Each structure stands twice: as C-alpha cells, then as structure tokens.
Amino acid sequence: MDTLGVVLPLSHQSPLSHPYYAPVLDGIMASAVSLHKDVTIYTGSLWTEDGEGLRRYRDGRTDGLLLVTPLAQPSLVKALLE
Numbered sequence: 633m634d635t636l637g638v639v640l641p642l643s644h645q646s647p648l649s650h651p652y653y654a655p656v657l658d659g660i661m662a663s664a665v666s667l668h669k670d671v672t673i674y675t676g677s678l679w680t681e682d683g684e685g686l687r688r689y690r691d692g693r694t695d696g697l698l699l700v701t702p703l704a705q706p707s708l709v710k711a712l713l714e
Contacts, residue, residue, distance in 0.1 A: 635670040636660070637694035642675055656700055686711055 638660055640647050647653040657673075664671045672694055689697055689712060697712065 633693075633695050634668065635672055635694045636664060637672045637674055637689065637697040639674045639689065639697055639699045641700075647673070647675075653700065660698065660700075 638657070640653060640657075647657060661671060663669075674689065674697075
C-alpha cells in the first residue's frame with residue numbers, strides 16, 4: 633500500500649496555512665515523495681478515542697499513522713496500539 637496516515641488536531645485555521653503544521657506537513661510530504669509513498673491526512677474531526685474516528689484510523693487505508701499533536705490524549709494512542 634505504501635501510504636502514511638497523518639493525524640492532525642482540529643483547528644480553526646487550515647493546517648496548510650498554520651505557522652506550525654504547514655512546515656511539518658511540507659516536510660512529511662517531501663519525505664513521502666522522495667520515498668514514493670502516499671499520504672492521507674486525517675483532521676481532528678476524527679480525533680476521537682472510540683467510534684467512527686478510531687475505526688477509520690485502523691481501516692487498512694494506511695500502513696501507519698503519524699500523530700502530529702501534543703500528547704493530550706494518551707488513551708487514543710493506547711486504543712490504536714490495541
């Protein structure tokens with residue numbers, strides 16, 4: 633599959649114009665392109681520890697997830713590991 637999922641928190645500002653997330657995404661995308669990988673971006677609207685969001689993260693569309701957010705929800709990481 634060769635696809636990396638990038639999970640971003642929900643923000644009022646687009647991550648593409650955000651002063652922190654834009655350069656982070658730019659670096660992720662540049663690395664992915666150089667490695668011939670695809671990137672799927674998930675927004676904070678799916679950032680839930682149960683229900684639809686967690687199912688989407690684990691539905692097989694990506695080979696792994698990169699969580700780009702402060703570790704404010706360690707239970708999400710635990711749920712993903714399970």
